[in-house]
Structures are given as structure tokens and as C-alpha cells.
Amino acid sequence: MKRYLAIFGLALLGAVGTAQAQNCTIALEGNDRMQFDQKSVSVSASCPTITVELKHTGSLPVAAMGHNVVITETGDVAEVAQAGIKAGAPAYVPEGDARIIAATEMVGGGETTSITFPGNKLTAGGDYTFFCSFPGHSGIMRGKVEVTN
Numbered sequence: 147m148k149r150y151l152a153i154f155g156l157a158l159l160g161a162v163g164t165a166q167a168q169n170c171t172i173a174l175e176g177n178d179r180m181q182f183d184q185k186s187v188s189v190s191a192s193c194p195t196i197t198v199e200l201k202h203t204g205s206l207p208v209a210a211m212g213h214n215v216v217i218t219e220t221g222d223v224a225e226v227a228q229a230g231i232k233a234g235a236p237a238y239v240p241e242g243d244a245r246i247i248a249a250t251e252m253v254g255g256g257e258t259t260s261i262t263f264p265g266n267k268l269t270a271g272g273d274y275t276f277f278c279s280f281p282g283h284s285g286i287m288r289g290k291v292e293v294t295n
Contacts, residue, residue, distance in 0.1 A: 170265065171197045172276070172291070176213035178204030178255065180283055186290040187276065193265035198276075200250050201258045208254030212280045214239070215261075217247040217291060220273040227277065227284035238279040252280065268293045 170193035175183040189196050200215050214237070218226050222245040229240035239249045248263040268274060274291035277284045 168192060170195065171199060172215075173199045173201075174215055174276070175201045175203050176278065176287065177202075178206050178211050180211075180278075180287050182276075182278070182287055182289055184289055186292060188292040188294055189265075189268065191265070191268065191270040191293050191295055195262050196248075196265050196268065197260055197262045198248055198250055199258070199260040200253065202253045202255050205255040208236070208252055208257070210254075212238075212252040212254055213278045213283070213287070214250045214252045214259070214280065215276050216249040216279045217268075217274055217276050218245050219247075220275045220290075223275050223277055223284065223288065227279055230279035230284075231281050238281065247274070249279070270295045 168190045169188060170190060172187045172189060198215050200213065202213050204211055216239060226243060226245050229243060230238040233240045237252055239246065247267045248261055250261045251259045253259045270293050272293055276289050276291055278287035
């Protein structure tokens, strides 16, 4: 009986370890110096959903120093950022653009936002970038999204 309990316990620990290893949340902070706190993030390709969380740690209002998080394939960043500027306030995100994998709301200092999207929009080994689409920010407020198996 002890043997079966030991085997069951090890199996349970293995399942918990697997669940903990699966990273399905991207948590970022942006500040008034036009910086994200991370240059790269990692998520698992096996996530059924992925959540992007953004906390604006600055104090400036959204109209002056708004931040969001947009995820696209790396090759689409420049065009999507330009289209976002043309789309204008309040989101600076082109509505209905299929190149956008996910985009949070634009927030100002002290605010937070999040969005959840289907995990199958990202594939392991794909080339993805996250960036802020507020005018003038996408050139420096960006980073890589690594999708692991």
C-alpha cells in the first residue's frame, strides 16, 4: 500500500511541476521614460489561452504618455505601428487588422490593463514582437516574444 501511495504522490508532483512550468502570462510594466521593464518574454505553445498584463508605473496621463502592448509577427511591426498612428486616439491600433495577434487598451500613469487571447495564435519557434503603439514609442518600446514547446 505504501508503494502505491508513493507512486501516486510522485505522479501528482509530476503533474504539478508540468502545470507550473507552463507560462501562459506575459506581465509587463511601462514607465514615463518610454521603457518596458523587459526586453523579452516567454510563453508556452501549449497554453490554451495567453494573458498579457500591463501596468503603467509612471504618473503622466494617457494623452501625454499612454502605453499599450501590441503583439505581431516581427516583420509586421513597422507597418502596424504606422497604421496605428493613422488610426489615431484613443487606441492607436488599426481596428480589424489581421496582423495584430493581441493588443491591450492604451493606459496612462497608475493604470493597468490586460487582454487574453487564444494560445494557438502563437506557434513555437515563431518570430514575434511586442511593442507600444503610442506615436513615437514603437521604435524603442519593444521586445521579443519567445514561444517555447
